[in-house]
Amino acid sequence: MPLKGQGNPAQYEGYLEKIDWPTRGPTSYRLVTDLRASTKEVVCFAMGNNEQLARLQGNKLSVRGKEYWVKGGKQPVVVLDRIIVRERRVESSRLSERRDRAP
Numbered sequence: 001m002p003l004k005g006q007g008n009p010a011q012y013e014g015y016l017e018k019i020d021w022p023t024r025g026p027t028s029y030r031l032v033t034d035l036r037a038s039t040k041e042v043v044c045f046a047m048g049n050n051e052q053l054a055r056l057q058g059n060k061l062s063v064r065g066k067e068y069w070v071k072g073g074k075q076p077v078v079v080l081d082r083i084i085v086r087e088r089r090v091e092s093s094r095l096s097e098r099r100d101r102a103p
Contacts (some may be wrong), residue, residue: 010067010078013086014043015060016053026070026077029053031061048080060087 014031
C-alpha cells in the first residue's frame with residue numbers, strides 16, 4: 001500500500017470494534033463490515049480519543065480524517081476528526097424492555 005502521500009483526507013463507514021489483546025493492530029479500535037459475521041472484514045483502523053471511542057463501540061459509524069498507511073499494512077489508519085453515528089447499537093437489556101411493552 002502507498003507510503004507516499006500520507007495524510008490524505010478519507011472517509012469510511014463500518015461498525016466500531018475494540019481490538020482485544022492478543023490481536024495486534026496499530027490502534028485500539030477498528031471499523032469492520034459486520035460485527036456478527038464469523039469472519040469480519042476490517043475497513044480501517046481508527047485513531048482518536050479512546051474514551052469517546054469506547055462509548056461508541058458497537059455502533060455503525062461514518063468517520064472522516066487523515067489517512068495513513070503503516071508499512072506492511074493492508075488497511076489504513078485514520079486519525080479521526082469527524083464521527084457520525086449512522087446506527088446505534090441496541091443493548092440486550094433495552095431490547096427485552098421493548099418486548100415487555102409490546103401489546
